[in-house]
Amino acid sequence: MIIANFGTDNVGVFLGYANGIFSNQTIFSTGHHSRPYSVAAGYFNNDSYLDIAVANYGTKCISVLLGYGNGRFANRATYSTGTTFPYTINVGDFNKDNRQDLVVSGQGTENIGILF
Template sequence: MDIVAANSGSNKIAIFIGYGNFTFLNPMTYATGFRPMSISPGDFNNDTQLDIVIANYDSESVSIFLGYGNGSFATQETYSTGSNSYLYFVTVGDYNNDAIQDIVVGNQGTNNLGIFLGYGKGTFLSIILYPTGYGSCSFSIVVGDFNNDRKSRFCRSQ
């Protein structure tokens, strides 16, 4: 197993490639937006290689890193989450049942959840916002089929 860590002090992610025996290569680092807070893996371009999405708190954006399958990643693509959004959390799921992975973020500053619908080529539609109520702060979001209708839903904590 490999590990990806967000380093909010240096505005980078560190990727530790595992040998399978509790030891790792020296980390490879990639610059992100300001104050990366949360990381989620997915396959955003349907190439069967893991990609990474990062929630950047202070730059109010997500960073997408498309994986090459060897532990290295393409230069980041950035998508805005809106002015004053200050997002804490990001996760991945298929929210419109098109078999393409989408991204959901929890925006603390604007009291909403945002969804980026995926095109399946590593690109996304602009954010769609859903209000969560005044003073809400989504620190964690999980994806699942909570009512057994074979459609993904998300649940957040605050």
């Protein structure tokens, strides 16, 4: 389970156990004043390890944290959303190339963004 921690500029990851119990939260930074609002999980680099995408409302960017498959993640890569304050992010294969893409909506424009 992944939680966007808006007030503390990070995401929390809780690993699930087979008995329905979750681990303690492991924190991953999303950057100073990032104010993460929404998260999505997917396979963004096709290595079969879950990755995290974060809509950072405070810094007008998307962060991607690539997973190592052991509950740990690489340092974030960031992608600007221009003048848009992103607040929702979702995963799908929007161009039908068998690779997961991101769709982002935000405040400040009447547009959505798709990252292929």
